[in-house]
Each structure stands twice: as structure tokens, then as C-alpha cells.
Amino acid sequence: xxxxxxxxxxxxxxxxDKKISRELPxxxxxxxxxxxxxxxxxxxxxxxxNLQIADVLAAxxxxxIRMIKELPAKKIxxxxxxxxxxxxxxxxxxxxxxxxxxxxxxxxxxxxCNDANKALLDGNGFDYIDIDPFGSPNPFIDSAVKRLARDxxxxxxxxxxxxxxxxxxxxxxxxxxxxxxxxELMHEIGIRILIRKVQLIASQYEKALTPLLSYSTQxxxxxxxxxxxxxxxxxxxxxxxxYVLYCTNCxxxxxxxxxxxxxxxxxxxxxxxxxxxxxxxxxxVQHILDNVMRNKMYKEEKELQKLLQAIKEESCVSTVxxxxxxxxxxxxxxxxIPKFDxxxxxxxxxxxxxxxxxxxEYAIKSNISAKMLISILKELN
Ligand SMILES: [Zn+2]
Numbered sequence: 001x002x003x004x005x006x007x008x009x010x011x012x013x014x015x016x017d018k019k020i021s022r023e024l025p026x027x028x029x030x031x032x033x034x035x036x037x038x039x040x041x042x043x044x045x046x047x048x049x050n051l052q053i054a055d056v057l058a059a060x061x062x063x064x065i066r067m068i069k070e071l072p073a074k075k076i077x078x079x080x081x082x083x084x085x086x087x088x089x090x091x092x093x094x095x096x097x098x099x100x101x102x103x104x105x106x107x108x109x110x111x112x113c114n115d116a117n118k119a120l121l122d123g124n125g126f127d128y129i130d131i132d133p134f135g136s137p138n139p140f141i142d143s144a145v146k147r148l149a150r151d152x153x154x155x156x157x158x159x160x161x162x163x164x165x166x167x168x169x170x171x172x173x174x175x176x177x178x179x180x181x182x183x184e185l186m187h188e189i190g191i192r193i194l195i196r197k198v199q200l201i202a203s204q205y206e207k208a209l210t211p212l213l214s215y216s217t218q219x220x221x222x223x224x225x226x227x228x229x230x231x232x233x234x235x236x237x238x239x240x241x242x243y244v245l246y247c248t249n250c251x252x253x254x255x256x257x258x259x260x261x262x263x264x265x266x267x268x269x270x271x272x273x274x275x276x277x278x279x280x281x282x283x284x285v286q287h288i289l290d291n292v293m294r295n296k297m298y299k300e301e302k303e304l305q306k307l308l309q310a311i312k313e314e315s316c317v318s319t320v321x322x323x324x325x326x327x328x329x330x331x332x333x334x335x336x337i338p339k340f341d342x343x344x345x346x347x348x349x350x351x352x353x354x355x356x357x358x359x360x361e362y363a364i365k366s367n368i369s370a371k372m373l374i375s376i377l378k379e380l381n
Contacts, residue, residue, distance in 0.1 A: 007033055008040065008066045008297065010099050013091060028060050031219045032157075034304050035132070036063050038288070039155060040070050042213060042224055043128065045287045048151070050077040054126040056116040056140070057133050058083045061092035065099050068108070080126075082112045082119040089113040117143040125149045132157045136175055137198075145202040145209070145227075152227045154209065156198055159220045164190030166271075181246065181271035184324040185253070187216040188359045189244055192274035192320070195223055196241050199275065208233035213288075214279040215311055215358060243272040244320055251328060252370040253321035280315040310358035314365055317353040322365040323373055338380035340364065346376045 014028035120143040163171035166180030209225035247263035347354035354366035
């Protein structure tokens with residue numbers, strides 16, 4: 001069934017059905033609105049103009065059309081809107097017309113109906129590449145990093161979160177070359193595993209990809225990387241690929257080059273290797289959040305505001321992993337769950353960083369040890 005929707009500043013014709021699936025002639029996912037909001041706002045805060053953009057899995061074209069309509073004109077030099085489906089390309093053309101983007105007059109836009117890899121490899125290079133597939137981004141990463149320009153930005157979505165988060169350990173090993181962890185840390189570790197995979201592929205071409213913004217939701221994981229060139233830079237990235245170790249007894253977390261380490265007289269569980277560097281660029285996230293809070297268009301977008309607020313807060317602490325307070329309380333047979341503000345304050349009074357995290361609403365991200373946190377929880381009980 002065809003339907004007209006409004007998203008951001010644009011109108012868009014889509015095919016809708018009760019269930020979102022690959023079977024729809026053109027794929028539109030309303031759960032991805034936040035994803036597109038973040039994309040537009042991340043590009044808005046980049047200092048560079050004249051971006052050459054590739055949106056190679058464009059579906060209805062909604063992402064590209066939003067970028068063209070919502071960003072200042074000087075920001076974009078060209079946009080390649082590609083989809084391998086003829087139905088999609090037909091719809092993209094209709095949607096451009098609906099939004100008064102006349103192809104004849106607007107020489108910024110190129111539309112093509114190609115395999116996404118071919119569309120990328122046929123190009124000379126891009127400053128922004130968006131890989132937003134249904135499922136794993138794996139088939140497209142190689143072509144994308146090959147055509148990613150110096151200082152270019154690569155955005156990657158993965159909707160196969162069950163592999164990354166460890167529901168199927170072997171699927172994660174096959175697709176992402178690392179061991180996942182099936183516990184409260186699974187989404188953070190999953191996104192770090194995804195980051196490493198993309199970085200490894202880029203490092204083959206002496207490109208260093210540093211995360212600018214990373215987050216995980218119920219339906220997908222999303223990472224934006226910035227690209228630098230050079231052997232040393234690529235090596236420096238690879239040096240931050242480590243194991244995450246987790247004590248199933250006291251819940252202590254650490255990172256190491258080794259995967260066999262003991263805590264509480266028994267071997268710690270491990271995941272990885274994965275990226276153990278920063279997930280977000282603090283200043284940039286702050287800038288995006290400020291813009292979003294000022295923009296009337298996002299006034300009702302509580303999900304977007306909440307997500308960016310949480311990412312901003314947690315970007316102040318660079319520790320890998322977090323402590324699920326509800327689990328710690330239960331495991332230590334404590335009666336009450338203290339107020340999170342009190343726990344955070346107590347950690348800070350002892351000289352540690354502590355924040356909440358978007359990965360787990362019951363958790364605190366802190367560089368404090370599990371044992372010291374447990375003693376705080378006991379004091380607050
Ligand atoms: Zn332990």
C-alpha cells in the first residue's frame with residue numbers, strides 16, 4: 001500500500017505494510033527516523049562544505065532528500081542516490097518531485113540503479129558514505145572504505161544485532177571475527193566488535209577510522225567514523241583492539257591483550273577482540289545536542305533528545321563497560337536499590353568518574369572497581 005508521510009522537513013511516498021520486511025517493494029522503517037535525524041545533525045556540525053555524498057542503499061531516498069532539504073546548500077556539492085531496485089529508483093524520482101527537487105535544474109543530484117558496491121567503486125571518491133542496509137553492513141564495507149576520501153565520514157548501520165550481541169556466538173565469529181558476550185554488556189561490546197571489524201578492513205588500505213558517534217538501540221547499531229590516512233595512524237587504531245574481561249563473580253571489567261586472566265580465584269569470561277577506544281567525540285556530540293534542543297522541528301522528538309543527552313553524558317567517561325546496579329544489588333543480597341544520583345555522587349566523592357549510559361538504564365559507567373562500588377552500595381543501604 002502506498003502512503004505519504006512527513007519526516008523532518010520533507011514529504012515522502014513510501015510503501016507501507018503492517019510488518020516491516022525485505023518483501024516490501026521499497027523498504028521504509030519508521031524506527032530509523034532517529035537514525036536519519038542524527039545523520040542530518042551530524043553533517044550539520046561538520047566544518048567542511050562541498051561534501052560529495054554517496055547514499056548507495058537509498059530505498060525511498062528519504063535520507064538523501066532530508067540532507068538536501070535540511071542542510072545549508074553550501075554543505076553539499078553532489079549526492080549520489082542509488083538503489084539496486086528499479087521500484088526504489090522510481091520512487092526516489094517521485095519523492096524528489098514531491099519535494100520540488102527538479103533533476104534537470106539540480107545538477108547536485110545523480111540517481112543510479114546499481115549494485116551498491118558497483119555504485120561506490122564507479123565513483124571517484126566520497127566525503128560522506130552511508131551504509132544503511134537491512135541486516136549486516138558486511139557486503140559493502142570494503143567498497144565504502146576504498147572510496148572514502150581523506151577526512152571523509154563513513155556511517156554504518158547494522159540491524160543484525162542478534163549476532164553482534166551474542167545470541168548466536170558463531171554468527172558473530174563468522175561475520176565479525178570476534179567473540180561476543182551474552183550478558184548485560186552485550187550491546188556495548190557488540191558495537192565495539194562492529195567498530196573493530198570496519199577498522200580492520202580500512203587498515204588494509206592504510207586508512208584509520210576513528211568513531212565520531214556510536215549508539216545502539218533496540219533495532220540497530222549505528223557508528224559514524226572519520227577517516228585519516230597513513231600506516232602509523234592505522235596501526236594506532238589497531239593497537240586499541242583488545243579483549244574485554246568480565247568476572248562473573250564480582251562483575252569487575254577490564255581490558256587486556258590477553259584473554260586469560262583471573263579474578264576472585266577463577267578465570268574471567270572474555271569477549272573480543274574489540275575496539276576499546278572512545279565511542280564518541282564529546283565536543284561534537286555536545287554541539288549536535290545543542291542544535292537539536294534549539295531546533296523547533298525536534299521539539300516533540302523525545303527519543304532523539306534522550307538518546308543524545310545520554311550519549312553526551314557518557315562521552316565524559318571513557319571506560320569500557322559498565323556496572324548494572326540492579327544486578328549488583330541482587331548479587332550482594334542488598335535490600336534497596338539506592339538512588340542513582342546518590343551512587344554517582346559517592347563515586348565522585350572518592351575521586352572516580354561516574355555517569356549513566358544509554359546501553360543500560362539500570363547501569364552506571366565508572367572507572368571505580370566493582371569491589372569499591374559494592375561497598376558504596378552497602379553504605380547507601
Ligand atoms: Zn572478581
